[in-house]
Amino acid sequence: MTATATRRAPKLRTEQPGWFERRRRKAIVAQRPGSLVYAFLAVVLVAGVLPLYWSFLIGSGDSSTIADQNLSWIPAGNFIANALKVMNDPAVNFWLATLNSIIVSTTVAVAVVLFSSLAGYAFAKLRFRGSKVLLVFVIATTAVPTQLAVVPLFIAMSNLGWSGNIGAVILPGLASAFGVFWMTQYMSGALPDELIEAARVDGASMIRTFWSIALPSARPAAAMLGLFIFIMTWTNFFWPFIVLGPTDPTLPVALQELQASHFVDYSIVLAGALLATVPLFILFVFAGRQLVAGIMQGAVKG
Amino acid sequence: MTTSALRAKPRTPRRIAFSQKLGRWDVKISPYLYVSPFFIVFAVVGLFPLLYTAWVSLHKWDLIAGQGPWVGLDNFTFVLGQDQFWEALRNTLSIFLLSSVPQILLALLIAAVLDNNLRGSTFWRMSVLLPYIIMPVAVGLIFGQLFADKYGLINNLLGHIGIPAIGWHTDAFSAQIAIATMVNFRWTGYNALILLAGMQAIPRDLYESAAIDGAGRLRRFFSITIPQLRPTMIFVIITATIGGLQIFDEPTVFDQYGTGGADHQYLTLTMYLHNIGWQQLDFGRASAIAWLLFVVIILIGLINLAITRRIASNEGRLR
Numbered sequence: 196m197t198a199t200a201t202r203r204a205p206k207l208r209t210e211q212p213g214w215f216e217r218r219r220r221k222a223i224v225a226q227r228p229g230s231l232v233y234a235f236l237a238v239v240l241v242a243g244v245l246p247l248y249w250s251f252l253i254g255s256g257d258s259s260t261i262a263d264q265n266l267s268w269i270p271a272g273n274f275i276a277n278a279l280k281v282m283n284d285p286a287v288n289f290w291l292a293t294l295n296s297i298i299v300s301t302t303v304a305v306a307v308v309l310f311s312s313l314a315g316y317a318f319a320k321l322r323f324r325g326s327k328v329l330l331v332f333v334i335a336t337t338a339v340p341t342q343l344a345v346v347p348l349f350i351a352m353s354n355l356g357w358s359g360n361i362g363a364v365i366l367p368g369l370a371s372a373f374g375v376f377w378m379t380q381y382m383s384g385a386l387p388d389e390l391i392e393a394a395r396v397d398g399a400s401m402i403r404t405f406w407s408i409a410l411p412s413a414r415p416a417a418a419m420l421g422l423f424i425f426i427m428t429w430t431n432f433f434w435p436f437i438v439l440g441p442t443d444p445t446l447p448v449a450l451q452e453l454q455a456s457h458f459v460d461y462s463i464v465l466a467g468a469l470l471a472t473v474p475l476f477i478l479f480v481f482a483g484r485q486l487v488a489g490i491m492q493g494a495v496k497g
Numbered sequence: 498m499t500t501s502a503l504r505a506k507p508r509t510p511r512r513i514a515f516s517q518k519l520g521r522w523d524v525k526i527s528p529y530l531y532v533s534p535f536f537i538v539f540a541v542v543g544l545f546p547l548l549y550t551a552w553v554s555l556h557k558w559d560l561i562a563g564q565g566p567w568v569g570l571d572n573f574t575f576v577l578g579q580d581q582f583w584e585a586l587r588n589t590l591s592i593f594l595l596s597s598v599p600q601i602l603l604a605l606l607i608a609a610v611l612d613n614n615l616r617g618s619t620f621w622r623m624s625v626l627l628p629y630i631i632m633p634v635a636v637g638l639i640f641g642q643l644f645a646d647k648y649g650l651i652n653n654l655l656g657h658i659g660i661p662a663i664g665w666h667t668d669a670f671s672a673q674i675a676i677a678t679m680v681n682f683r684w685t686g687y688n689a690l691i692l693l694a695g696m697q698a699i700p701r702d703l704y705e706s707a708a709i710d711g712a713g714r715l716r717r718f719f720s721i722t723i724p725q726l727r728p729t730m731i732f733v734i735i736t737a738t739i740g741g742l743q744i745f746d747e748p749t750v751f752d753q754y755g756t757g758g759a760d761h762q763y764l765t766l767t768m769y770l771h772n773i774g775w776q777q778l779d780f781g782r783a784s785a786i787a788w789l790l791f792v793v794i795i796l797i798g799l800i801n802l803a804i805t806r807r808i809a810s811n812e813g814r815l816r
Contacts, residue, residue, distance in 0.1 A: 228613040235610055240624040243686065247631070249650055250639050262648045310538070313531040323528035329536070336543060340743050340794060342767055342787045344546035346553055346780050350563075351546075370539040400520075401527035430632035432746045433767065437775060447634040447746070454638060454753055461642055468635035475630040483623040490626070490687060491694035 247469065254278075254466035261461040277466035286441065286456060287467070292449035293474070295361050296429055299445055303368035304425040308417050311371060315378025316409045320391055330379065336372040345437055352438055363438045364445065368428055374420055377493060381416035382409065419489030422482055429475060446471045554784035561778060572785035576773075582786070584761050585769040586793065588673060592748075592765065593741040593797075595677035596684075601733060604685050608692035609718060622693070625686030636679045637750035644675040666752060669762035676763055679747040684740075688733050695729030696722060731805050738798050742790070743767055766790050 253260050254277050255270035282289045317323070318330050348367060349358065357363040386409055394404045410417070432447040439445060441452045453467045479486070554572050557565030576582050607625055615621055628636075643650050644665035652662040665675045699722065707717050745767040749755045756772070757764025764772075766786065774783030 228610075228615065232610055232613055232615070236607075236615075236621050236624070239607060239686075240621075240627075243624065243627045243682075246636075246639050246643060246682070249643065253642070261642060261645070264648070264653060266650075310534045314535045317528040317531035321528040321531070323525075326528070329532060333535075336539065338739055338794070338798070339543065339547060340739070340787075340791060342743060342770055343550055343791050344543060345770075346774060346784045346787065347546035347549035348542065349560075349774075350549075350553075350780070366538075367542040370535060370541075370543050372539070375535055401523045405531070426630065430634075432632070432634050432749075433743075433771075436749075437771070447632050450632075450634050450638065451750055451755075454750060455755070459753060464638055465642065468638045471635055472631050475632075479623075479627070479630045483626065484619060486629075487619070487622045487626060487690060490690045491697075493691075 247472075250465040250469055253462055254469055256462050258460040258462055273462065274466060277463050278470055280463050281453065281467040281470055284453070284463075287449050287452055288442065288444060289449060289467075289470070292444045292446045295444065296446040297474075299361050299364050299368070300425045300428040302365050303428045304421045306369050307371045307374045307424045308421045310369065311374030311378040311420060312382075312410055312413060312417055313405070314375045315380075315382050316386075316405055316413075318375070318379040319382035320386065320388065320409065333372045333375050337376070341434060345434060348434070349437060358438050359440050359443055361439070361443065361445070364431075364435050367434065368424075368431075371424060374424065377420050378413065378416060380493075382413055385416070386412050416492075419485055419492070422478070422486055423489060425478070426475060426486075550784045550787050553780055554788055556781050558781040558784070559778055560774065560780055565781075568781065572781045573789070576782055576785045576789065581761060581764065581769060582766075582789075585757075585764045585766045588669075588757075588761070588763055589742055589744065589765045589767075589793075590797075591670075592673045592677050592680070592744060592763070593738070595673055596680035597734070597737045597741055599677075600681045600685050600688065601730075601737070603681070604688040604692055604733070607685065607689035608696055609722065611689065611693045612696045622690060625689055627686070628683050629687045631683065633679070633683065633746035634750050636683055637747040640675065640679045640682070640747075641751045644678075666758065667762075669758075669760070672751070672758060672763045676744070676747050676751060680741065680744065684737070688737070691733055692726065692729055695726045699725045727805070731802065734801050734805050735798055738801050739794060742794050742797060745771070766793070 251274065252266060252268070252270050255272065255274040256263070257271075257273055260266070260271070281287060314333075318326055318333075344367070348363075352358045352363040390408055390412070391404055394408045399407065430447065431445075432451070435445045435448050436451065439448050441448065444452065450467055450471050453464050553564075555567060555569060557568050557572075559565065611618070611621060611625070631639075644652075646652070646662065646664050646666050649665065651665070656662065663671050665671050703721050703725075704717055707721060712720065744765050748757060748763045748765050748768060751763060752758065755768075757768050767790065770783050770786040770790065773779050773786060
């Protein structure tokens with residue numbers, strides 16, 4: 196994408212400018228923006244936070260708070276009580292759901308990173324018959340919707356006796372075409388061929404070369420991929436909702452169950468919605484920088 | 498992509514025949530071994546189900562009783578003859594348009610603002626990404642109440658400026674706006690960052706020269722940024738299309754019952770598929786819907802590709 200950007204440069208005045216002229220040009224474009232820009236960004240930030248804060252207000256009240264027309268902007272003191280109700284509701288299985296979500300998301304993230312690094316390394320750096328066709332095939336599969344697979348997967352999982360079991364959610368998550376594509380892109384750009392050749396000349400086997408040379412140098416991309424797959428799996432609802440019952444759910448399935456019961460108390464529902472967000476929020480605080488970098492890198496290379 | 502590679506040529510003088518043979522096999526077979534975990538899993542959970550869905554769609558097939566007789570294209574004709582299918586298609590397309598168009602415009606704006614020489618740029622970039630970490634089900638639960646017909650915050654605020662309460666759940670168009678808002682809430686910042694990356698890959702001296710030539714901020718944006726951003730735009734629009742047409746989570750939790758509203762006013766194609774397959778237990782028809790959805794995605798994707806190409810290349814010529 197960077198290459199196309201430079202190639203399609205429009206024709207403009209391009210005679211060699213002097214030092215002073217260069218400074219002047221830079222100054223025009225690179226000046227610090229005015230306060231209006233920050234005000235706009237602050238509005239965007241508030242728009243992102245406001246729904247969460249409002250949920251917190253509702254979640255800090257009781258069942259009547261949702262209908263309060265003059266809702267105070269200062270939270271009442273019931274949030275912990277409501278959170279405890281979510282955690283202890285026998286129909287919701289909150290702790291089991293959290294544990295399941297952690298197991299499923301971690302397993303899928305680790306496996307996808309490993310599979311994708313292996314395949315990405317092969318596609319980017321090794322020459323083998325059929326590699327081009329296979330890679331095009333991988334890219335094409337990213338357009339295939341999950342919906343196209345759920346009926347046979349459900350039949351298969353029922354026959355295996357896996358329905359209702361988190362294994363039925365883990366297995367389909369393992370094949371990530373996005374991951375293979377991502378690692379292929381990264382490895383072909385960031386891993387010098389000389390390094391691989393040097394290792395081979397020194398007598399390292401193929402797998403040794405992958406493990407000791409390719410994988411360590413792809414660590415940043417692998418970490419980002421792991422983060423994304425973790426978030427995607429954590430937030431995934433459609434297939435877990437189909438194959439898992441409320442007795443052994445992941446968090447999104449449990450959350451849906453909170454609202455599906457007969458007497459809905461929205462102070463509890465919204466407290467639950469916030470609780471389910473907490474783990475990813477913690478992740479965001481520590482790895483948000485990497486997430487931003489990952490999205491931006493993937494965009495330029497993809 | 499595979500610009501260079503290792504070739505199976507003997508580099509060192511001859512050594513023991515066995516280890517050499519082993520090494521050659523290593524070079525030949527390893528690539529296939531490395532790509533095989535992905536392809537094996539994909540064959541089992543991706544390719545096989547894809548083909549099997551086609552097979553199921555040509556049969557009478559009950560969730561519990563299992564495979565019935567071959568019925569040819571009957572499931573397809575049945576589904577295409579249902580009003581609900583067309584309602585669901587219309588709702589899906591409507592929600593998709595209401596979410597993707599404003600979302601990409603807003604994302605462009607945010608990206609253009611982030612593309613300034615900001616103080617604390619990492620903080621601002623992270624701040625636009627915050628909604629992305631909230632799962633769609635939670636977003637749906639929260640916005641379902643923000644947009645509540647009776648007591649919702651939105652209607653409450655509208656009331657303060659003298660606008661009568663809107664039936665966010667009862668009125669079809671309003672409900673679709675509400676659901677589109679959830680999608681926009683979660684994805685605008687994410688797409689803004691992708692577009693920002695595309696913007697930063699544009700050579701700065703283009704802007705500098707244009708500025709010297711007297712092009713103002715807006716002119717620079719429309720004559721340099723937008724055309725240069727074409728590949729990124731195509732990427733964003735295509736991924737938004739594939740994801741947007743599959744929408745299920747947000748409309749499912751938009752109300753307590755998850756059936757797409759009393760008059761199916763926000764029933765989407767995927768919800769319809771789920772309803773036919775797991776409420777009416779008809780897997781044959783559900784499979785037919787899955788294939789029809791796939792066709793819709795491909796069609797809309799191609800249309801979008803054509804539109805994006807045209808827009809970006811028309812604006813690409815500096816006059």
